[in-house]
Amino acid sequence: MGAKSPSVSVSKSPRPSHFSMVRSFHLADFLTLGNGICGASSILCSMKYLVTLNVWYVWSAMYFIPMGALLDVLDGRVARWRQRSSLLGQELDSLADLVSFGVAPAALGFALGLQSNLDISCMIYFISCGIARLARYNATVASLPKDGQGKVHYFEGTPIPTSIGIVFLFMYLFSHRIIGYETQPFGELHVGAGFTFHPLALLYVLNGTAMISRTLRIPKL
Template identity: 55%
Template sequence: MSSSKTPRKHFSMLREFHLADFFTLGNAACGVAAVFLAMLYMHSQSLAHFYLAAAMAPAAFLFDVLDGRIARWRQQHSSLGRELDSLADVISFGVAPAALGFAAGLTGGWDWVAMIYFVCCGVSRLARYNVTAETLSEGSDKVAYFEGTPIPTSVLITGILAWLASNGQIGATLFGGAWMIGPWELHPVALVFALSGTLMISKTLHIPKL
């Protein structure tokens, strides 16, 4: 009896999804594809795979914009949608850019620290946003401003990495070279991740939400 009820529960969960939520899943799918393509590039060394991985970021951003607009158009805001959006953003704009950075040659110990810091800042920023969204909306159905830069701004990082790839400045010829600091290596490009993470968790930086 219990096994026959299980599929019904799955279908019941799907019925709770709104149209906007499926666009959010599109965002997550792009992020996962970016990670796979970054790994595929490391195996094949084909720049086509690297460029496709980078292209997943603007595709994910498009899905991210559309899911918000569709939710407002259909007036279908929910806690499920907000949590789903944050989880998708962590993959597409946190883990995926870090994976692309690693594939581009950011493999030093300090590079790891910078990119892990970046992802952790992104997770923290999204968690803080979910907790404070109701306060920041000031009684309306829309948040008035962001505290810190939104995590989708990491699209700029993937753009930088794609530009470096087009100029032959990734891998062994990564732009800026490498510095030995103590026992580990640091590539200056990794500092872009550290800067992005710091801006995301800033509480003094207020950015109006359009």
């Protein structure tokens, strides 16, 4: 009889375990995810306010956004401190920022009375600018000047978290019963046949336009 051919053992790749993707997250990634959770919570609180008119929900919607901003600052510091950064973290950061500083401030404005079709168009423009600004940053960040720690020197256009300025303004106006109580600062304009517009909505247009500017260079702190 002929000699037996040697048996060949086929190694099987390990089967992915449950939550294996989450286990690959760094500490900074969890902070970034917390930022996105704050933004989503703000959106849902704005929606809840429209249903219940309970002012607790609108205040919660406002405060969740600065909480997200704090986590957005911390995730970058933690990533540099632990020297753990990745493409996943960069994409996660952009998605969380879009929710917390793009969609959430727009939902808050709608809950506070900016509800005409022209108001909504301003907020859609603002969100679209945020999307474009984050996409441009991700595409160009590799070519921007950096320091020894890999930190870029400046932003092209205002970063999307600058929309927190709108939120702080809304906090002031709401606390003084100037907005959200069937009244709007600067009143209401009637444009054309059946169209209304609140000039306060122009804040979203200005903020969005600044985000997509190629000439504005904001130093990164």
